[in-house]
Amino acid sequence: MHSDQPESRYYVGAEVANAVLGYLSRHPDAADTLEGIVRWWLPQQRYETAKGRIEQVLEALVAEGALHCERLPDGASLYTLKKVERLNTDQAGKQ
Numbered sequence: 001m002h003s004d005q006p007e008s009r010y011y012v013g014a015e016v017a018n019a020v021l022g023y024l025s026r027h028p029d030a031a032d033t034l035e036g037i038v039r040w041w042l043p044q045q046r047y048e049t050a051k052g053r054i055e056q057v058l059e060a061l062v063a064e065g066a067l068h069c070e071r072l073p074d075g076a077s078l079y080t081l082k083k084v085e086r087l088n089t090d091q092a093g094k095q
Contacts, residue, residue: 019045
C-alpha cells in the first residue's frame with residue numbers, strides 16, 4: 001500500500017504542474033500568489049481539462065442509450081435522460 005503513495009503524489013504533482021503551465025501558456029503575462037493560483041488558475045484549468053473528458057463520457061452515455069442528445073440551433077448539445085430511463089427512475093422514486 002505504501003508503494004502506491006509516491007506514485008499518487010507524483011501524479012498529483014504532475015497534474016498541478018501541467019495545470020499551472022497550461023494556464024501560463026494561455027496567459028503568459030499572468031502572475032499570482034499561491035492563494036490566487038489555487039483560487040483562480042487551477043479551477044479554470046481543471047474545467048478546461050475536464051471538459052473534454054466530460055464530453056467523451058456524455059457521448060458514450062448517448063451511444064449506450066442512457067442519454068438523449070439534442071442539437072440546439074447554436075450548435076450546442078442538450079443532454080437529457082432517455083424517456084424510458086426517466087420513467088424507470090420516476091417509478092423507483094415513488095416506491
